[in-house]
Amino acid sequence: MPTVGVLAIQGDFEEHRQMLEKLGVEVSEIRLPHQLEGIDGLIIPGGESTTIAQLIDIYHFRDVLREKIEGGLPVWGTCAGMIIISNKLTDHRPEPLHLMDIEVSRNAFGRQVDSFEADVQVDDIDGPPFHCVFIRAPGVNKMGEGVKVLAKLEDGRPIAVRQGHMLATSFHPELTDDTRIHGLFIKIIEGSA
Amino acid sequence: MAVDVNAETGTFRVKAGLAQMLKGGVIMDVVNAEQAKIAEDAGAVAVMALERVPSDIRKDGGVSRMSDPTMIQGIIDAVTIPVMAKARIGHFVEAQVLQAMGVDYIDESEVLTPADENNHISKHEFKVPFVCGCRNLGEALRRIGEGAAMIRTKGEAGTGNIVEAVRHARTVLGEIRRIQGMDEDELMATARDLRAPYDLVREIHQTGKLPVVNFAAGGIATPSDAALMMQLGVEGVFVGSGIFKSSNPALMANAIVKATTHFRDPFIIAEVSKGLGDSMPGLDIRTMPEDEKLSTRGW
Numbered sequence: 401m402p403t404v405g406v407l408a409i410q411g412d413f414e415e416h417r418q419m420l421e422k423l424g425v426e427v428s429e430i431r432l433p434h435q436l437e438g439i440d441g442l443i444i445p446g447g448e449s450t451t452i453a454q455l456i457d458i459y460h461f462r463d464v465l466r467e468k469i470e471g472g473l474p475v476w477g478t479c480a481g482m483i484i485i486s487n488k489l490t491d492h493r494p495e496p497l498h499l500m501d502i503e504v505s506r507n508a509f510g511r512q513v514d515s516f517e518a519d520v521q522v523d524d525i526d527g528p529p530f531h532c533v534f535i536r537a538p539g540v541n542k543m544g545e546g547v548k549v550l551a552k553l554e555d556g557r558p559i560a561v562r563q564g565h566m567l568a569t570s571f572h573p574e575l576t577d578d579t580r581i582h583g584l585f586i587k588i589i590e591g592s593a
Numbered sequence: 594m595a596v597d598v599n600a601e602t603g604t605f606r607v608k609a610g611l612a613q614m615l616k617g618g619v620i621m622d623v624v625n626a627e628q629a630k631i632a633e634d635a636g637a638v639a640v641m642a643l644e645r646v647p648s649d650i651r652k653d654g655g656v657s658r659m660s661d662p663t664m665i666q667g668i669i670d671a672v673t674i675p676v677m678a679k680a681r682i683g684h685f686v687e688a689q690v691l692q693a694m695g696v697d698y699i700d701e702s703e704v705l706t707p708a709d710e711n712n713h714i715s716k717h718e719f720k721v722p723f724v725c726g727c728r729n730l731g732e733a734l735r736r737i738g739e740g741a742a743m744i745r746t747k748g749e750a751g752t753g754n755i756v757e758a759v760r761h762a763r764t765v766l767g768e769i770r771r772i773q774g775m776d777e778d779e780l781m782a783t784a785r786d787l788r789a790p791y792d793l794v795r796e797i798h799q800t801g802k803l804p805v806v807n808f809a810a811g812g813i814a815t816p817s818d819a820a821l822m823m824q825l826g827v828e829g830v831f832v833g834s835g836i837f838k839s840s841n842p843a844l845m846a847n848a849i850v851k852a853t854t855h856f857r858d859p860f861i862i863a864e865v866s867k868g869l870g871d872s873m874p875g876l877d878i879r880t881m882p883e884d885e886k887l888s889t890r891g892w
Binding site for chain 1: 597598599600601602603604606607608610611613614615616617618633634636637638639673674675692695697698720721722850851854855
């Protein structure tokens with residue numbers, strides 16, 4: 401079984417840890433860059449993207465994260481994590497890691513009173529539609545040719561995208577009991593999806 | 594916003610979920626857009642917009658109310674992190690106004706003068722989530738029963754004295770541990786003694802934790818104070834007067850953010866605590882007259 405790191409500098413990393421433990425994988429909470437050694441994949445959780453981006457710089461994560469992920473370390477960003485791994489933001493801040501070929505808008509669906517839940521069909525997982533929880537969620541505006549849409553809302557906006565070993569979701573699978581997308585990420589790590 | 598026909602807004606999951614995203618973070622009191630930007634740049638996960646920080650409310654006396662919407666709007670426009678604002682205990686119209694303005698979280702707060710001495714706001718029907726203060730588990734569970742999606746200790750706001758926040762956190766977390774170890778037969782009597790909804794007491798017996806995120810507030814003035822509360826078992830901190838009443842707010846704000854992330858690492862806490870200048874002046878709560886305590890407001 402692979403060891404999955406969860407970036408644990410701010411946000412709902414605990415919820416991701418619990419989901420991964422349900423699937424029986426080793427979990428490592430990453431608070432400092434040297435802790436990235438020995439993991440097979442990394443989740444960047446939900447949280448406040450401005451705060452997470454600042455702490456990434458304060459603790460000198462930026463270069464090592466870029467190097468490892470560009471070198472093939474599988475990564476999955478949920479909500480704030482999607483913002484962090486994107487190539488470009490429509491906002492002037494925060495500074496993303498410029499990894500995945502997507503342009504992202506923060507709070508694309510409105511403020512907290514507009515946060516919502518919806519059932520959406522997600523490609524690459526089996527079974528019924530996934531119950532997606534969106535909290536001040538980001539949206540994907542544009543994407544490069546190598547990026548595949550795994551799920552979109554009825555209005556056509558993509559909410560789950562994949563580019564090879566990089567996965568990003570606007571919503572929070574870790575706030576549900578459904579482990580299917582965590583399972584998909586483990587398959588990506590193992591090279592079987 | 595019809596993004597999807599089956600989309601549902603204002604559910605308890607999205608309300609409690611925002612608090613989950615704030616975990617491990619610091620929420621800072623700010624009184625204008627300029628302070629809000631300093632807080633955001635220092636790494637705050639959210640700001641609390643209010644007209645006066647608690648230490649000034651304490652000094653000025655009089656009736657303290659919801660802040661002027663113009664000032665709250667100025668802060669909403671200035672930052673991209675969530676903006677919280679305070680409504681008086683029981684003042685559901687102030688809450689309606691804050692919701693209409695698009696505030697992201699409402700603090701039904703004892704720092705303002707209560708509007709209703711018997712009843713807190715029924716928070717279920719609002720789409721905007723609420724955070725409420727507590728001194729013990731019964732109070733926390735009553736607020737959750739009314740629909741609060743996040744809990745914080747009351748502490749004693751505006752004192753720069755951590756003693757009450759410690760007392761409240763230890764009380765809540767100790768009572769949770771006690772319930773977890775009980776026999777099923779003892780839960781109803783405990784619900785009676787705590788004056789708490791039985792279903793929530795049962796849930797705590799099963800899970801060993803509150804059903805919502807639990808932060809510390811009231812008296813946090815230094816990076817070590819923040820880390821102390823985190824080590825006691827809360828999931829994040831509110832800092833009120835402690836930042837903008839210190840001699841170097843930007844530095845203090847950033848130091849408290851770092852100490853909250855690395856709350857178990859005394860070397861990092863030592864490093865960030867160096868050269869911060871003066872913390873806010875503190876007050877001794879033991880000599881404070883009972884009627885000046887804010888934490889006794891609400892029940």
